Amino acid sequence: MFYVMSVTETVVTHARTPKTYQSAEVVSGHKADHAATDAAHRLNRQAETLEAFVVVENENKLDKGERYPQVLAAALEQRQESEAAARREAAASEITEAAQEHTYSFPAVRGIQAGKEYYIAQIPYGVLVKLFVFDEEDVPPELRAQRSLNEKRARDIGQYLFWRFPGDDFRYLFWCLYADGRR
Numbered sequence: 001m002f003y004v005m006s007v008t009e010t011v012v013t014h015a016r017t018p019k020t021y022q023s024a025e026v027v028s029g030h031k032a033d034h035a036a037t038d039a040a041h042r043l044n045r046q047a048e049t050l051e052a053f054v055v056v057e058n059e060n061k062l063d064k065g066e067r068y069p070q071v072l073a074a075a076l077e078q079r080q081e082s083e084a085a086a087r088r089e090a091a092a093s094e095i096t097e098a099a100q101e102h103t104y105s106f107p108a109v110r111g112i113q114a115g116k117e118y119y120i121a122q123i124p125y126g127v128l129v130k131l132f133v134f135d136e137e138d139v140p141p142e143l144r145a146q147r148s149l150n151e152k153r154a155r156d157i158g159q160y161l162f163w164r165f166p167g168d169d170f171r172y173l174f175w176c177l178y179a180d181g182r183r
Contacts, residue, residue: 001029001030001031001057001058001059001061001062002029002030002031002032002033002035002036002055002056002057003026003027003028003029003030003036003055003056003057003058003062004026004027004028004029004030004036004039004040004043004053004054004055004056005024005025005026005027005053005054005055005056005068005071005072005075006021006022006023006024006025006027006052006053007023007024007051007052007053007054007072007076008023008049008052009021009022009023010047010048010049010052010053011047011048012043012046012047012048012052021052022067023067023069023072024067024068024069024071024072024073025065025066025067026062026063026064026065026066026067026068027039027043027053027064028064029062029064033055033057036055037055039053040053040054040055054072054075054076054079056071056072056075057075058071058075104127104130104131106121106122106123106124106127107121107122108120108121109121
């Protein structure tokens with residue numbers, strides 16, 4: 001059975017006759033949930049406060065006009081848990097959709113060389129183009145072309161690699177990123 005209960009002490013004006021309902025008071029009982037929902041919406045439109053009436057499903061018979069604070073508290077707690085679960089599910093769905101929109105998959109090989117882990121991947125040109133898209137109007141022409149070699153920066157990188165991978169480890173280190181914009 002579905003019951004409409006008042007959440008707080010509420011005054012409802014209907015046909016110029018104000019009616020006061022106490023907190024947790026059963027206002028009406030219904031066999032169908034849609035009938036109880038319609039009654040609650042009707043009362044909420046007439047009430048002085050928002051969400052003054054809720055629909056509660058209960059297996060036990062509740063008498064109209066009586067107060068059942070425990071039943072109301074349990075129903076409100078269940079409602080909050082359901083709303084929180086729905087919010088979590090919506091957020092998870094939104095994250096999954098966003099990840100699928102902005103995720104590219106391609107095969108990679110993991111290897112170990114000189115005790116160091118490394119990965120090799122071949123990225124199809126079409127995916128590479130999508131990953132490095134920029135608006136040509138916003139980027140000046142000198143920044144779109146290949147930059148000239150900065151010798152000081154190259155020396156700094158060389159010294160870093162020399163100190164980061166001492167001894168024989170350095171000779172096994174090969175880094176390469178090659179992308180040719182021409183087809």
